[in-house]
Amino acid sequence: MAFFLRIAGRALAPCATAVLLAAQPAWADADAAGSLADLSRLSLEELANLEITSVSKRPEALSGAPAAVYVISNDEIRLSGADSLPEALRLAPNLQVARMNASGYGISARGFNHSTGTSNKLQVLIDGRSIYTPLYSGVFWDAQGVMLDDVERIEVISGPGGALWGANAVNGVINVITRKAADTQGGLAHLTTGSDDIAANLRYGGRFGETGAFRIYGMAANYGESRTTSGAGGRDSWDRAQAGFKIDWGGEGDAFTLQGDLYDGSSEPVPGARAEGVIGGGNLLGSWTHRPQDGGVVEATAHYARDHRTITSGIKDSLEVYNLDLQYVLAARGRHTMVVGGGYRQNQDNFRGAFRTSFLAPASRTSRLGNIFVQDEIALRDDLILTLGLKLEHNSYTGLEYLPNARLAWRPTDHALIWGAVSRGVRTPSRFDRDLINPGLIAGGPAFVSEELIAYEAGYRGQPSPNLSVSVSAYYNVYDDLRTVESFTPAVFPLEIRNGMRGETYGVEAWASWQVRAGWRLTAGANALRKDLSLDLGGRDIFGVNFAGNDPSYQLSLRSHMSLTPTLDLDIDLRSIDDLTSPAVAAYTELGARLAWRVTDQVELAVIGDNLLNDQHLEFVNGSVPRREIPRSVRASLRWGF
Template identity: 50%
Template sequence: MRHLRRGAAAAILLVLPGVARAEESTAVVATAGADGVARLSQQLVAARFDDQDLSRLSLEELSMVEVTSVSRRPEALADAAAAIFVISADDIRRSGASSLPEVLRLAPNLNVQRVNAVDYAISARGFNGYETSNKLLVLVDGRSIYSTLSSGVFWDARDVMLQDVERIEVISGPGGALYGSNAMNGVINIITRGAAETRGTLVSVGAGDDDAAWALRHGGDLGGAGAWRAYLMGHVRGESRALTGQEANDDAEGMRAGARADWAVGENRLTLQGDMFDNQVAVNEDLLGTETHVRGGNLLGRWTRPLAGGELQVQAYFDRHEREEPGTLEESDTWDLAVQHATDFGRHRLVLGAGHRVVDSRFDAAPGGAFLDPAQRTLTLTNIFVQDQIALREGLTLTLGAKFEDNSFSGQEFLPNVRLAWHRPGGDLLWGAVSRASRTPNRIERDLTLPGFLVGADFRSETVTAYELGYRANPVPRMSFSVNAFYNVYDDLRTVSITPATFFPLHLSNNGEATTWGVEAWGSYDVSPAWRVSAGLSTLTKDYDATLTPDDISGLVSIGDDPDHQLLLRSQHDLTEAVELDVRLRAVDDLAAVDGYVEADARLGWRLTDRLELSLTGRNLLEDRRVETGDPVRARAFGRSVFAALQARF
């Protein structure tokens, strides 16, 4: 099975070369009260993201948009003491992207590598690669979507209706004190709109020489106390090319459906939402296009009400995931319950929470190859956390937080965080942080077995201690920027060790150490009310020992394959009241065995009426064939493509 091979490659596919070698990563906001900012943010967001309102927020207004990922409670973006970049609904619409991973290219603090027609490697602050991108937590409306099989995200099974996304909050840097497992190098929080914002009918169809997509959504009132919506969407992904130029036989198609309802009963606010999907993808390492079926669904409920001067939130969800290939079957059922209470008293803004998760995981492997022993496991994860934002004096805030976790594989984890933020008189924000985060073992690292070659291991959690410094400013109404620097120290990284005297069997171990450092910077400037230009730059330096030793014959392949720098440039120009032109340029440095590249995308959008929009998007316009990943087995090439879309609202 392809996704067993994904996690196992560090022990088998990526270990084999190691064996051979062994033998031979504003002022308004500053002065506004928290409640006032929250109310203003809600008004701005509601106005901005209404289906009928396509006007653009000013940069000052964007700085007051409400975010929730940094402190797990609403705050203005200008107050968020973290390296956070927000992808708005308007950014998504104007990108012309037809899939979630392509939207994530808009975040300058992420590195996105497309592997083949449906697979991507996405990371923050290093460790990228199809086998190694396992240190990033991704949430959809509070539901975690990372895999306990390999700790990564299987992007071929994870999608959303992009027209329903309110914003995507991308945090680079550890989030362990609030989010726990897997929030080691960053958090992506995908937040969809409430049902009240999606009343009416939306129809979207698009097709091009590579991909096609369609979506249908309808919503309405739920009595006099709420609203509902339901959607149905589908996609076709055209096949990529092998490096030799031949077709890779990795085309895919799928459908997804879901619904959401939000309503109020007195002071109680309730949400119930769910999705189901059925995708057909292909195993394409051998270019034969062996069909794989990926199915699943989820159901989430949330209850929120005022309590003791604050807000109580209880959330529960169930997530089902199934992947079937000839001879193999992976099944995973997840139940999760989380409780959180946010309240203010005196100088303190307190958030307390607890959660419990149960994952039933089963993997039936084809005879004669690698397998998991035991085939079925029940994993548990229990946590409690607390965070206190303390106003030391006007403009100076100290944040103390910690999460305590207990998991089935590595036992107890303590994940603390300390942040200090200073709002300078001009409204800009200077902040610093010290954090500890971890990545808990996955099933492959504990249970993977290949008789005579590899045995299951007592693999422990990988850890990082991170030091961060950031500065965010909106110096003039037409300009905003953010600059963040980091220094990370990693311990207990995944390595591959031999058995003394006999060499084989190998086992996964925690003998790796590394340090990384770099800078992330982004900003925007309004040339005119109709023209905005933006830029983003990230750099990364990694220091680690790749010497082959009996304690690690892999040369620390788990460190990943990352560019030293990448540059993103974007222009959003309203040529007329009805015509938009968006141009994006990205320059990505070399990987270990892949040349760097410069690529461009462009979108021309035409609002025929207030409810009808036509767009034409050109992708990968500069090169006829380009490779983004250094994966020696899966790397595929992509070239120029065109995608036309029509969207109507009724």
């Protein structure tokens, strides 16, 4: 507990002082401060009309979005009892979320969850800030802290999004959108303690001037260790602290946002390790939204981020990012609604190997990424919309990439949408692809080019009855130039990273919500995946096609939310995951549950159980580190609004 209070105070103090001195806020209105009244009463029709932005980069109703998109609401997150962003992402039935140890996750959509934990075909954003690392074109999930109570929604798109979101939006896009400062007024304390984890989240929001609102927050947590296969402690517990702020001001014509975060963390000391595992960094983001009197919306967003990490082998990595995005949603003209924009990103990274480890040559590199895009929604008829989009993106490795997209959406009724799409996506080279060196073993990939996808999709989303909503999508993906690790000399070693694999994947994703009766809702999800990958003629990849991704052939989920009384909720979450083949992981079924009592509109007590069916189970294996299993856990939670 001493550590807990120390890192909470250390993380919260600088941001709290800076924002309070700048804002000089008034007290929040009493009727807005900290209410925790039940918000899970939205009808299925109201949920279908939730406003999303990730499919077309402009606000639209979920029911009319021509893509396989699932929205995780703030309400869903609260009712699930999730205590981290990766755990909240388990709520999306179109994602594979697999935990490797106390801090590591493999997260993917439509396959290619790489066995080293370096999945690289998702574009992930937090409030429009891309969080992928150019080290391997993926996400360090242990570095992504978000105060879940302040998340408005998480939009999860499976399928390519390159025409709007660029390279690396190959198999999907995850967009985490936090609430406006005006919607988080008053104070909130959320404390959790249990058999493995302990956490404290604190937030306060207020107002300044006529249009300004702000919030500051601090989070601190200690995550318990995983288990070895024998049941012993895995010695991988870790601590994390984060603090930040968000300020919104302005009116209908011009609105501004300034927000930022600082974080640090460390893992349990490992006997004999060369270094202590640590992570840290921060970011600052500013945005301006302008609404001209003649219609349309102009948006400009700039952010800076710096992250660093040291792992126990002694390897050190740091990254600085400078990013600018501009976008203009034109006022509708006749049957056309257009979005145009562009952006520029600069990455400056530094990677230092340790004794007898791999390294990157050169150790430091500056890479640049520039793009322009246009998308036009054409109303062919009142019930038929054609969307055409194209992004041109230039990167430091392969030059110009083109990312086209065509979508057709038909509304046969007011409560049904049938859509189809053809898209191209690419995953551009990362530092690991081009520059990874281990003398005598790996000689980099000097000729590595972008991995390519042509995707064909079709789907249905509708509400057959007032109490039932359904979404079904099918896809057929054709990949080329996938990464391989190949021998190019008679002596086998050293190996070179090349583009010697191609193949196809196809599958179905489906989810549905059924309002059984007032106060009881069931949500089910299922997806099936098949892969047919092969090496190019003459290829000498030493790992084979299984190394491209370790993915289950099916996933099933069922969630139940039941209001037992006006103040007592019971939530149950059952999931079943098929086995993995390389490395082998047995199929498993697990259960989570949450019993919550709203003592008042400001106080909620809950008991949360995770992985209740087994003492411990294996979800994913990183072949380069020891196997770790995820234990059963039980937590108590207090949420207090004031």
